[in-house]
Amino acid sequence: GEDVEQSLFLSVREGDSSVINCTYTDSSSTYLYWYKQEPGAGLQLLTYIFSNMDMKQDQRLTVLLNKKDKHLSLRIADTQTGDSAIYFCAERGGSSASKIIFGSGTRLSIRP
Amino acid sequence: NAGVMQNPRHLVRRRGQEARLRCSPMKGHSHVYWYRQLPEEGLKFMVYLQKENIIDESGMPKERFSAEFPKEGPSILRIQQVVRGDSAAYFCASSRRHEDNEQFFGPGTRLTVL
Numbered sequence: 001g002e003d004v005e006q007s008l009f010l011s012v013r014e015g016d017s018s019v020i021n022c023t024y025t026d027s028s029s030t031y032l033y034w035y036k037q038e039p040g041a042g043l044q045l046l047t048y049i050f051s052n053m054d055m056k057q058d059q060r061l062t063v064l065l066n067k068k069d070k071h072l073s074l075r076i077a078d079t080q081t082g083d084s085a086i087y088f089c090a091e092r093g094g095s096s097a098s099k100i101i102f103g104s105g106t107r108l109s110i111r112p
Numbered sequence: 113n114a115g116v117m118q119n120p121r122h123l124v125r126r127r128g129q130e131a132r133l134r135c136s137p138m139k140g141h142s143h144v145y146w147y148r149q150l151p152e153e154g155l156k157f158m159v160y161l162q163k164e165n166i167i168d169e170s171g172m173p174k175e176r177f178s179a180e181f182p183k184e185g186p187s188i189l190r191i192q193q194v195v196r197g198d199s200a201a202y203f204c205a206s207s208r209r210h211e212d213n214e215q216f217f218g219p220g221t222r223l224t225v226l
Contacts, residue, residue: 043155100145
């Protein structure tokens with residue numbers, strides 16, 4: 001079946017890099033996403049990557065995809081207090097797939 | 113250009129009452145998706161609708177839950193005879209075309225059942 005797994009918590013020092021990892025099971029996944037959710041708020045799409053790509057960089061964000069191992073990671077460079085949030089990894093099985101499958105979210109906390 | 117709008121933002125119901133959650137998609141979007149987020153969990157797909165049609169309801173509980181997206185007006189997620197286990201955040205998303213990469217999410221409705 002379809003499943004997305006990610007660790008629940010990550011704590012990093014301000015100014016360090018954060019790396020959030022995710023594994024998924026659906027080999028037909030075509031789009032892989034990272035969403036950010038701040039307390040009491042909706043979901044903000046941070047970035048996405050097509051399954052035929054290995055890497056995507058967007059300012060402080062770097063996404064790495066290892067399709068063979070079905071492993072996705074999000075690196076946030078120079079982590080700031082405003083990056084504190086829950087980060088959801090998600091996948092979609094192709095443009096015909098109705099649903100996006102979400103992981104349980106990784107809560108990123110920043111320490112001074 | 114307003115984003116996806118949901119109301120109410122917070123809804124409190126007693127067990128056995130009905131809950132109606134409304135979602136207005138972004139302008140020009142005719143595809144609506146509902147997701148449920150239980151406490152400390154990720155979002156789970158419930159239903160996908162296009163104007164006046166339910167396309168995929170594979171994530172909807174078989175009883176008490178229904179959804180519609182009429183020709184005019186917002187999409188409605190209706191929960192009859194609510195129970196405590198229905199307490200969750202309900203998110204709506206919309207897209208212009210079904211095959212678009214991104215589904216744009218609303219701020220959610222937080223339902224609390226007493």
